[in-house]
Amino acid sequence: MLVMGEVHTGLLQNSGEISESTCRQVLGLMTGETVRVSRRPIVHALSPERLTGVDCALPTASRSRVRGVGTVVSRCAVTGGRVAQGSSYVRLVRSEADRRLPWSHYLARPGVVEVLGKAKAADLAEGFTGDSAPGCLNLGAVSGRFLDLVQASPLLDRRAPFKIPRTSLRWVAETGEPSIRFTLHTEQERTLRLTHPGPFTPAVVDLCEDLATHDWLLTSLLVIVERARIGGTPGAQAAARLAPAIDHLMHLWMPAARVEEWLTPFWESLERRPGFTRQWRSLVDRVRDQVAMNALALLSATAEAGRR
Amino acid sequence: MTPVQATFGEVAAERRIASVPLSHVSVELGHLYMEDYEAGPDRLREQFRRVAPWLATVRSLWRERVPGGRARVSTCFLVDDYFSRFSTPAELVPMVLEAAAEHDLTIDYLARESACAEFEDAQSGGVELARLVEDRLVDDPPPETDGSRPPVKETGWLCNGSRSPRTTPMQAMGKTRPWEPPAQNAKRGHSIFVDVELWDEKGPRRTWSCPFLAAVWQLLRLGLLRSDGHVPLPPVALDGDWPRDWDGLPAVVRLNPQAAPFSAYTTLSVLSPRFLPVELAVRTILSQVAVDDEVLRQVVTRSESEGVRLEEELVDRISYVFI
Numbered sequence: 001m002l003v004m005g006e007v008h009t010g011l012l013q014n015s016g017e018i019s020e021s022t023c024r025q026v027l028g029l030m031t032g033e034t035v036r037v038s039r040r041p042i043v044h045a046l047s048p049e050r051l052t053g054v055d056c057a058l059p060t061a062s063r064s065r066v067r068g069v070g071t072v073v074s075r076c077a078v079t080g081g082r083v084a085q086g087s088s089y090v091r092l093v094r095s096e097a098d099r100r101l102p103w104s105h106y107l108a109r110p111g112v113v114e115v116l117g118k119a120k121a122a123d124l125a126e127g128f129t130g131d132s133a134p135g136c137l138n139l140g141a142v143s144g145r146f147l148d149l150v151q152a153s154p155l156l157d158r159r160a161p162f163k164i165p166r167t168s169l170r171w172v173a174e175t176g177e178p179s180i181r182f183t184l185h186t187e188q189e190r191t192l193r194l195t196h197p198g199p200f201t202p203a204v205v206d207l208c209e210d211l212a213t214h215d216w217l218l219t220s221l222l223v224i225v226e227r228a229r230i231g232g233t234p235g236a237q238a239a240a241r242l243a244p245a246i247d248h249l250m251h252l253w254m255p256a257a258r259v260e261e262w263l264t265p266f267w268e269s270l271e272r273r274p275g276f277t278r279q280w281r282s283l284v285d286r287v288r289d290q291v292a293m294n295a296l297a298l299l300s301a302t303a304e305a306g307r308r
Numbered sequence: 309m310t311p312v313q314a315t316f317g318e319v320a321a322e323r324r325i326a327s328v329p330l331s332h333v334s335v336e337l338g339h340l341y342m343e344d345y346e347a348g349p350d351r352l353r354e355q356f357r358r359v360a361p362w363l364a365t366v367r368s369l370w371r372e373r374v375p376g377g378r379a380r381v382s383t384c385f386l387v388d389d390y391f392s393r394f395s396t397p398a399e400l401v402p403m404v405l406e407a408a409a410e411h412d413l414t415i416d417y418l419a420r421e422s423a424c425a426e427f428e429d430a431q432s433g434g435v436e437l438a439r440l441v442e443d444r445l446v447d448d449p450p451p452e453t454d455g456s457r458p459p460v461k462e463t464g465w466l467c468n469g470s471r472s473p474r475t476t477p478m479q480a481m482g483k484t485r486p487w488e489p490p491a492q493n494a495k496r497g498h499s500i501f502v503d504v505e506l507w508d509e510k511g512p513r514r515t516w517s518c519p520f521l522a523a524v525w526q527l528l529r530l531g532l533l534r535s536d537g538h539v540p541l542p543p544v545a546l547d548g549d550w551p552r553d554w555d556g557l558p559a560v561v562r563l564n565p566q567a568a569p570f571s572a573y574t575t576l577s578v579l580s581p582r583f584l585p586v587e588l589a590v591r592t593i594l595s596q597v598a599v600d601d602e603v604l605r606q607v608v609t610r611s612e613s614e615g616v617r618l619e620e621e622l623v624d625r626i627s628y629v630f631i
Contacts, residue, residue, distance in 0.1 A: 032440040032535040038321035051446040051598045055493070056454035071446060071598070072455060088455075102494045103448035103468070104595035104621040108604070138456040145458060 001121045003173045003200050004128045005089025006139040007209050008147045009216035010166035015159040017081030017248070020045070026153045027076055042254045047076040047150075051110055052142055055100065058092070058115065059136040061126035068092065068137060070106045070113035074146045079213055080252045086147030087209050088139045089171075091200065092124060113137070125172045129183075129191040140168055162244045164220045169212040173204045180266045182211070182274075190215055194266065203260040207267070210259055214276055217252055221245055221283050230290055239294035242287045250287070253280055325602045328531040328539045330610060331380035332370045334572035335363055336529075337413060338385050339579070340404070342392040352407040359578045360411040362629045366576055375615045380568035382416045386525060389554040390422040391518065397557045398550040405563070416567035417543055423559030424524040425516050427541060435540045437524050437533065438516045442506065446598045448493050467503040468592050469493045504589040519589035523597070526590065526626055528560075531571030531607065532599045543570045573611050573618055574625045581630045595623050 012018065018026065020037055023045035027035045033048035051071040058068040074088040095114035106114070115124075132138070147166065151158075171192040181193040192211065196204060228241035255277055256267040271277055338355045363383065370379035385404060394400075401418065408415050420427075428434040447459045450470040462471070469492040473485065492499035507516045527533050533540055544558040545565065551557055560570060579587070599622060611618045619625050 030440075030443040031436055032443070032533075032540075034323070034536050036321050036323060038318045040316065040318065044321075052455060053446050053449035053459070054453050054455050055449045055451050069449075100451075100494055102595060102621070104623045107446060107596070107598050108620045108622070110598055110601050135452070135454060138454050141456040 001092040001094060001115065001119075002125055003089060003091045003204065004125070004139070005087065005171050005173075005205060005208060006143045007085055007087040007169045007171070007212035008140070008143045008166050009083060009085050009169070009212045010147060010151070011160050011162070011164050011220070011248075012078060012082055012084045012156065013151045013158045013160050014156040015161060018078070018156070019081065022155055023078045023081060026150055026155055027078060029076065029149065038258065041257050042080050042252065044080075044258060045078045049073050049075045050146075051107075052088075053103070053106070054090075054113065054137060057133075057136045058113075058119070058124055059127035059130070059133055060119065060123045061130055062123050063133075064119070064123070065117065066119040066124070067116040068113040069095075069100050069116065071110055072113070072139060072142050073111040074142055076146050076150045077209060078150065082248055082252060083213055083216065084147060084150045085209060085212065086143040086145070086150065087205065087212075088143045088146065089205055090137070090139070092121075094119075121174065125174065125193070128172055129170055129193060140170070143168070161248055162224070164223060167212070167216045167219055169208065169215065171208045173200060173208075175199060178265065180269055182215075182270060187219075196263070196266075198262075201260075203263055207259050207263045210256060211267070211270070214253065214255055214280075217249055218276060218280055218283075221249055221280070221287075224249075225283055225286060228290070230286070235290070235294045235297055239291050242290055245287050246291065250284055253277070253284075323602065324537045325534055325600065325606065326537055326539050327606050327610070328571050329569035330531055330607065331382045331568040331570075331572035332374060332574065332616065333366060333379075333381050334529040334570065334575045335366055335381060335383045336386065336575065336577040336579075337363070337383050337408065337415060339388070339577075339583075340386070340400075341388045342394045345394050345400070349403055349407055352404060353410060355580075356408050356411040356413050358631050360413055362576075362578050362631070363413065373616070380572070382568040382570055382572060383414060384417040384419060384529065384560075384570065385415045386419050386421055388421045390420075390425055390516075390521065393554060396550075396552045397554060398552050401550050414564055414567075416562070416564040417560055417570050418563055419525070419528075419560045420554060420557060421521055421525070422554070423541055424521040424528065427559045429558065435535050437528070437535075437540060438507075438520065440533065440535060440540075441520075441524050441527060441597060444598050444600075445593075445596050448596050450491070450493055462503075464505060464507050464509075465503055466506055466593060466596060467501065468595070469495070469499060469501050471503065502588060502592045504592050506593070517589075519586050519593060522586060522590045523593040526575060526594060527597065527599070529571055529575045530573075530622065530625060532603055532622065534600060534603060573607065573616060574627065576627050576629065578629045578631065584630060587628060591623050591626070594626070595621070597622075 024035045027047035030048045036046045038044050055069045058066045072088050072090050077085045090113040093112050095116050165188050167188045169190045173194040176195040179195045183191045224245045228238045230238050337359050344351050371377040425438045426436040472490045490501040492501050505517050506520045507514050541559040543560040543562040545562045
């Protein structure tokens with residue numbers, strides 16, 4: 001029917017970026033399973049996938065009662081040794097039975113939630129991307145716990161260089177005429193509706209996680225620039241407040257680095273409107289200009305002092 | 309210039325899952341505990357006498373099922389060296405083989421139960437199979453489980469439903485909460501609630517329960533386990549004499565050089581009815597083990613390519629004869 005997921009993204013609770021080998025340890029959530037690491041163009045480490053069993057109501061826009069039984073796939077990722085994610089998704093499939101089956105049936109189809117009762121894909125998609133209803137499938141809580149699992153690792157020093165809120169991206173993917181709709185809700189909540197050609201593959205999840213990473217980077221850089229109160233505070237102070245962005249965020253922008261070829265047009269269309277990279281570049285330029293101006297001011301002040 | 313199509317790969321970014329050779333069925337001819345050993349060789353002869361006709365039946369059933377009648381059947385025997393250490397391989401193994409031969413049975417593979425917990429040797433390194441399976445448990449969720457809270461767990465236990473609420477007296481009210489029954493999640497009419505102890509710990513040492521190790525043993529025989537993508541504990545032929553210590557024995561020994569592969573699409577265990585509760589517990593555990601997707605696919609693809617249709621759920625690939 002459709003696939004839905006939620007990605008939570010946050011700053012890794014560590015003073016500096018962590019090494020590839022630490023990433024492997026932090027993300028080693030399962031005995032006998034390796035952490036996958038890619039190094040080009042940015043170090044990206046992905047934990048093995050774990051399942052969580054659910055048997056509950058599914059969110060519907062019409063508020064009709066629809067039951068889903070099955071497993072949620074979750075995983076954690078660390079990008080650039082700095083950005084942590086907890087990500088979960090389910091594939092909704094209409095159940096062939098009208099009752100709950102033995103659990104082994106559901107474990108034979110990992111990541112599938114079977115839908116019991118009459119349900120329309122559109123109703124479920126609207127319900128999931130709309131206001132969350134209590135008692136309904138809560139992928140956000142599952143993803144949040146997986147992100148907590150990473151953040152609680154004893155290998156991290158829990159001294160993050162700045163405080164920045166987590167963001168959540170709730171997404172729904174369907175097969176059909178290609179389209180993408182990215183919506184900002186509150187400060188931290190985003191939704192994504194994606195219609196892709198051909199059947200669902202995990203590459204779609206990679207795309208959603210990549211978008212979530214970059215949306216978080218952009219959101220965080222905006223927050224840091226806002227906090228610096230450029231123009232409203234002395235230059236040196238503003239420059240100091242911008243320093244964490246230079247130290248920890250600015251090198252992480254690598255849009256679509258891990259996205260499969262056939263899905264890159266979706267990124268490209270978001271680059272046209274609203275233009276993530278355009279906004280990122282303008283922010284980065286602003287940060288650099290501020291720092292450069294402050295450096296100049298410092299230089300001339302030192303020169304002034306030398307002349308005296 | 310025409311555009312150049314670049315391909316870039318990183319080995320560490322890919323998942324590689326080894327495949328394992330598979331028989332059609334793996335038949336467990338027996339499982340030897342200390343009490344059986346103490347009962348003497350007659351107990352063993354009696355076991356093999358009862359097993360022999362069932363092995364013949366399974367062979368002929370698979371010959372009918374497999375195109376061309378080339379059924380691959382392998383036999384195995386498990387010795388408990390985990391819960392109690394008795395005898396030595398040098399003394400015990402020849403005795404077992406002799407008793408089996410009296411009933412024209414060939415034991416293809418001999419395995420040590422302790423290897424289902426953990427095993428370490430120069431060839432395979434260290435493998436903690438029990439931990440590996442524990443990490444793959446996905447609890448059977450009671451209705452109304454929406455993911456908002458972590459699964460309710462009693463550490464070291466696994467059940468097939470919702471436990472009874474605690475009946476401790478409520479302090480403020482001074483009343484005792486009336487007993488409420490536990491419930492099986494996938495009940496049909498009435499519940500058969502099963503709660504299985506997976507392990508216990510005395511100090512730093514964890515002891516895995518017999519059903520848990522038996523579940524690991526079934527998964528190993530079904531070829532569904534991988535450790536870092538490798539097949540754990542591949543059978544090894546023994547060089548030289550039987551050792552005088554169990555630790556000198558490989559985890560799974562290939563006794564018959566012509567044997568069909570150790571792991572199989574399905575398993576059959578011929579057991580005394582006294583193992584019925586253990587096997588119920590094993591099935592309760594196995595129905596909550598999430599086998600790797602890729603491994604499941606490998607096995608299905610292989611079986612379909614040779615015209616064998618496998619049961620989808622792994623508990624349905626396991627069968628028993630209780631005699």
